[in-house]
Amino acid sequence: MSLSSLMPAARLRLTRSLALGLALTLTVLAHLGAEKLALLYAIEFSFRDSVQQMFARPQASEHVALVDIDEESLKRLGAWPWSRAQIADLAQATLNQGARLVVLDMVFPEPRDRQGDARLLALATQRQVVLSQVFDYVSRPIANQTGVPAGATAGNEPAGPGATGLGALNAAAAVPAFGYIANHAGLEQAPCVGNIGFAPDQDGKLRRLALLTRWQEGLYPALSLAAIDCAGTPLASSSRPPSGQLVLRMQRTDESWSMLPAYALFDTQGAPLAQGLLKDKIALIGSSALGLSDRVATALSPSTSGMLVHAHAIEQLLGPSPAAPVPGWAVLAAGLTLLALIGWLLIGLLSLKLALALTALGLTLWVGFITREALLGSAAFLTAPLSGLIALAAFFVPSELSRARREARATINLLSRYVARPVLQELLRSGNFDPLRLRHAEITVVVVDMVDYAKAIAGLDLQASAAMTRGFLECLTEPVWSSRGTLDRYTGDGLVAFWGAPLAQPDHASQALWAVKAMHERLEKLNASLRAQGVAALKVRVGIASGLAMVGDLGTHYRATYTAVGDCINTAARLENKAKELHCAVLANEAFAKSVQPEDCQALGVHELRGIGAVAIYSVAMGEATLLPSEGL
Numbered sequence: 142m143s144l145s146s147l148m149p150a151a152r153l154r155l156t157r158s159l160a161l162g163l164a165l166t167l168t169v170l171a172h173l174g175a176e177k178l179a180l181l182y183a184i185e186f187s188f189r190d191s192v193q194q195m196f197a198r199p200q201a202s203e204h205v206a207l208v209d210i211d212e213e214s215l216k217r218l219g220a221w222p223w224s225r226a227q228i229a230d231l232a233q234a235t236l237n238q239g240a241r242l243v244v245l246d247m248v249f250p251e252p253r254d255r256q257g258d259a260r261l262l263a264l265a266t267q268r269q270v271v272l273s274q275v276f277d278y279v280s281r282p283i284a285n286q287t288g289v290p291a292g293a294t295a296g297n298e299p300a301g302p303g304a305t306g307l308g309a310l311n312a313a314a315a316v317p318a319f320g321y322i323a324n325h326a327g328l329e330q331a332p333c334v335g336n337i338g339f340a341p342d343q344d345g346k347l348r349r350l351a352l353l354t355r356w357q358e359g360l361y362p363a364l365s366l367a368a369i370d371c372a373g374t375p376l377a378s379s380s381r382p383p384s385g386q387l388v389l390r391m392q393r394t395d396e397s398w399s400m401l402p403a404y405a406l407f408d409t410q411g412a413p414l415a416q417g418l419l420k421d422k423i424a425l426i427g428s429s430a431l432g433l434s435d436r437v438a439t440a441l442s443p444s445t446s447g448m449l450v451h452a453h454a455i456e457q458l459l460g461p462s463p464a465a466p467v468p469g470w471a472v473l474a475a476g477l478t479l480l481a482l483i484g485w486l487l488i489g490l491l492s493l494k495l496a497l498a499l500t501a502l503g504l505t506l507w508v509g510f511i512t513r514e515a516l517l518g519s520a521a522f523l524t525a526p527l528s529g530l531i532a533l534a535a536f537f538v539p540s541e542l543s544r545a546r547r548e549a550r551a552t553i554n555l556l557s558r559y560v561a562r563p564v565l566q567e568l569l570r571s572g573n574f575d576p577l578r579l580r581h582a583e584i585t586v587v588v589v590d591m592v593d594y595a596k597a598i599a600g601l602d603l604q605a606s607a608a609m610t611r612g613f614l615e616c617l618t619e620p621v622w623s624s625r626g627t628l629d630r631y632t633g634d635g636l637v638a639f640w641g642a643p644l645a646q647p648d649h650a651s652q653a654l655w656a657v658k659a660m661h662e663r664l665e666k667l668n669a670s671l672r673a674q675g676v677a678a679l680k681v682r683v684g685i686a687s688g689l690a691m692v693g694d695l696g697t698h699y700r701a702t703y704t705a706v707g708d709c710i711n712t713a714a715r716l717e718n719k720a721k722e723l724h725c726a727v728l729a730n731e732a733f734a735k736s737v738q739p740e741d742c743q744a745l746g747v748h749e750l751r752g753i754g755a756v757a758i759y760s761v762a763m764g765e766a767t768l769l770p771s772e773g774l
Contacts, residue, residue: 157484157487157488157537158484158488160484160533160536160537161480161481161484161485161487161488161533163532163536164480164484164529164530164532164533164536165477165480165481165484165529167528167529167532168473168476168477168480168525168526168528168529169473169477169525171522171525171528171529172473172522172525172526181524181525181528182342182343182344183344184524184527184528185522185523185524186342186343186344186346186348188511188515188523188524188527189348189440189515189523190346190440192512192515192516193390193391193392193440193441193515194440194441196392196516197391197392197393197394197441198392198393198394198397199393199394199396199397200392200393200397201397201398201399202393202397202398202399202422202452202456203456203460204422204423204455204456204459204460205398205399205422205423205424205425205452205455205456206240206398206399206400206401206418206419206422206423206424206425207398207399207400207401207424207425207426207427207448207449207452208231208235208400208401208402208403208406208419208424208425208426208427209400209401209402209403209427209428209429209446209448210223210403210426210427210428210429210430210433211402211403211428211429211430212430212431212432213402213404214402214403214404214430215430215432217404218403218404218407221428221430221432221433224253224254224257225249225253225254225256225257225258225260225261226254226256226257226260227257228245228247228257228261228426229257229260229261229264230407231403231406231407231426232245232261232264232269232270232426233260233264234406234407235406235419235424235426236264236269238406238418238419238420239419239420239421239422240419240420240421240422240423240424241372241421241422241423241424242268242269242270242271242368242371242372242423242424243264243269243270243271243424243426244270244271244273244335244364244368244423244424244425244426244451244455245270245271245272245273245426246273246337246364246425246426246427246428246435246447246448246451247273247426247427247428248272248273248274248275248288248322248323248324248337249261249272249324249325249328250287250288250322250323250324250325251325252325252327255327258325258327258328259327261328262327262328262330262331265328265331265332265333265334266330266331266332268332268333268371270331270333271333271334271335271364271367271368271371272291272292272324272328272331272333272334272335273324273334273335273336273337273364274288274290274291274292274321274322274323274324274334274335274336274337274338274361275321275322275323275336275337275338276290276318276320276321276336276338276351276354276356276361277318277319277320277321277322277338278316278317278318278319278338278339278340278351279319279340280319281319281320284319284320285320285321285322286320286321287321287322287323288321288322288323288324288325288326289323289324289325289326289329290321290323290356290359290361291323291324291328291329291330291331291334292331292332292333292334292335292361292362292367293359293360293361294353294359294360294361294362312353312355312360314352314353314385315351315353315354315355315360315385316340316351316353316354316355316385316386317354317355317356318338318354318355318356318361321338321356332371333367333368333370333371334361334367335361335362335363335364335365335366335367335368336351336354336361336362336363336364336367337363337364337447337451338351338354339351339437339450341437341438345438346438346439346440347389347437347438347439347450348388348389348439348440349386349387349388349389349520350363350365350386350387350389350450350454351363351385351386351387352365352366352385352386352387353366353385363387363454364451364454365387365451365454365455365457365458366458368423368451368455369423369455369458369459372423374459386520387454387457387458387518388518388519388520389439389440389450389453389454389457389518390453390457390516390517390518391439391440391441391453392516393453393456394441395441395442395445395449398449398452399418399419399422400418401418401419403426423455425448425451425452425455426448427446427447427448427451428446428448429446429448435447435448437450457518464517465517466514466517466518466519466520466521467514467519467521468521469519469520469521469522472511472514472519472521472522472523472526473521473525473526475510475526476507476525476526476527476529476530477526477529479503479506479507479526479530480503480526480529480530480533482503483499483500483502483503483530483533484533486499487499487500487533487537500530500533500534500537503530503533504527504530504531504534507526507527507530508527511523511524511527551701553565560622560625560626560627560628560643563625564625564627564643564644567644568643568644576643576693576703577693577694577701577703578693578694579691579692579693579694579695580642580691580692580693581689581690581691581692582641582642582645582689582690582691582692582705583641583649583687583688583689584639584640584641584642584649584687584688584689584690584692584705584709585639585640585641585649585650585652585653585685585686585687585709585733585736586629586637586638586639586653586685586686586687586688586690586705586709586710586712586713587621587626587637587638587639587640587653587656587657587683587684587685587713588635588636588637588683588684588685588713588714588716588717589617589635589636589637589638589657589660589681589682589683589717590632590634590635590681590682590683590717591613591634591635591679591680591681592679592680592681592682592721593680594633594634596677597609597676597677597679598610601676609671609676609679610634612667613634613664613667613679614631614636616660616663616664616666616667617635617636617660617663617664617681618636619659619663620655620656620657620659620660620663621636621638621656623656623659624640624652624653624655624656624659625640625644625646625652626638626639626640626652626653626656627639627640627642627643627703627705629704629705630704635681637710637713637714638653638656639653639690639692639705639710640652640653640656642690642692642705643692643703649687649736650687650733650736650737651736651737653685653687653733654685654737654741654761657683657685657727657761657763658763660681660683661681661726661763664679664681667679680726681726682717682718682720682721682725682726682727683717683720683726683727683728683761684712684713684714684715684716684717684718684719684720684727684728684729685713685716685727685728685729685730685733685761686709686710686712686713686716686729686730686732686733687709687729687730687732687733687736688707688708688709688712688730688732689707689708689709690705690706690707690708690709690710691705691706691707692704692705708753709730709732711752711753712730712750712753712756713730715750715751715752715753715756716728716729716730716750716758718751719748719750719758723745723748723758723760725745725760726761726763727760727761727763728745728758728759728760728761729742729758729759729760729761730756730757730758730759731756731757731759733759734759740762741761741762742759742760742761742762743759743760743762744757744758744759745758745759745760746758
């Protein structure tokens with residue numbers, strides 16, 4: 142059983158299940174109460190703005206051109222406000238250059254020169270000019286009601302299946318207004334009038350426009366919608382949002398729009414240029430001049446000319462109809478499903494790397510999906526499930542890191558009882574190697590046992606017996622450590638050790654031989670001290686066997702144990718027992734004998750080993766320790 146089982150699997154699954162439930166709950170709460178949570182909306186706004194900026198392209202519009210009353214036009218044609226006659230001249234000049242329709246992004250709340258107003262009304266009556274008015278969506282103590290609202294639609298009934306233009310929108314989706322600034326009564330009869338009022342999001346940026354506004358009993362279209370209806374062009378089916386809000390897809394850079402300065406239309410040298418830019422286009426006349434203050438913050442820029450917003454809206458309503466965005470409930474359902482799937486996979490997961498990979502995959506899939514929805518102008522709250530995924534990651538990453546650190550500490554603590562510190566450090570440096578994982582390895586096993594232990598401690602008191610035993614075991618253990626061996630266990634009056642795991646050792650047999658010889662040398666020194674104390678010398682029997690074994694953590698959830706199991710372990714134990722019968726200090730199997738120098742072993746023939754059968758046995762000479770442990774230890 143692996144070391145990870147030290148933390149009960151049921152407890153781990155319960156903790157992860159609770160984390161998943163918390164993430165799902167957070168997603169639903171975020172979806173339902175996002176407007177009350179500024180942080181969630183900030184994430185949503187930032188995401189949508191980033192998508193708009195990332196995918197904005199310098200692609201010219203097929204339907205819209207702009208006539209800009211810019212700073213240079215104000216210098217050449219006079220300071221603002223211009224006379225109505227001058228504005229009528231500008232509108233007529235725009236039509237003369239082939240424009241399909243002129244849209245005036247400006248309001249005339251008070252009458253000025255009668256002749257100019259009459260000319261504007263005449264152009265509007267011929268459905269060649271669309272006028273503007275502003276509706277206010279903020280409830281104020283004293284509502285602003287300037288001018289006379291115009292251009293109300295008769296669309297008070299639900300839209301029919303074959304409806305186009307204004308009739309394609311449902312009256313129930315209209316956004317209520319609390320005030321207005323409209324044109325003066327002399328322009329009330331204009332048939333095409335559109336609303337240029339807007340309500341920014343919480344951060345002050347404009348990201349959506351009301352297509353229909355309800356004021357008292359009337360329904361009033363947005364400027365973009367009024368222009369399209371006046372031009373007699375049907376709306377794309379995807380431009381009928383049930384919320385009444387058009388989510389702006391500002392996918393064109395400011396530089397991509399066909400734009401003429403207003404003064405160019407009064408310059409005969411500029412006329413040929415104007416002819417190509419305005420022909421068959423809906424021409425929006427507005428101002429980018431800073432002094433006229435017609436600027437608004439959008440996803441693309443903190444200061445965008447108001448006429449560019451309406452240009453984006455017209456192009457969006459007339460442009461190629463993309464796939465319809467997924468409904469808001471479906472977005473939430475998809476997010477919850479993805480969360481549940483990832484959580485279900487993570488609940489039974491024990492790998493930190495896999496947990497991170499799954500979480501990253503889930504985030505990637507969701508970001509890709511909501512990026513598509515943002516580009517399609519979805520009105521749904523897209524990042525609510527993302528908050529759940531982030532919460533899930535916020536739980537799993539620290540949790541798995543903490544669990545990995547606990548396992549690493551447990552592994553170090555466990556292995557420190559079995560291997561020398563330099564070997565342990567090398568294992569830790571290897572990084573991607575799990576020393577506790579069960580695996581097969583070629584190893585050499587050494588079983589050492591004291592001869593006549595009971596006789597050796599006879600006559601000694603308890604403390605003296607313990608001191609002698611510890612000294613004896615230290616003589617055996619130090620060579621194991623020095624030769625990069627692994628101490629499997631103490632057997633009371635001996636030990637079992639092996640070489641070749643957890644770090645592979647091509648010379649594991651030679652290292653084991655050096656260790657056994659070093660044990661005899663240290664034992665001779667201990668015996669000299671014991672003789673001086675009047676204690677009989679200690680002797681050992683040793684069994685050595687090389688072969689294939691399974692090594693790793695073979696403990697239980699009660700106790701972890703790093704050990705080796707296999708035929709070679711049993712053979713080494715039987716050889717240690719056989720050494721008494723053959724009166725030899727050290728016996729080894731044939732695999733070991735073939736792995737060391739020929740002079741180190743002497744064949745004793747084939748003998749029966751209990752529980753194993755006939756085995757070729759070799760005695761091992763215990764001269765001076767001529768083999769050295771690996772360098773650096």
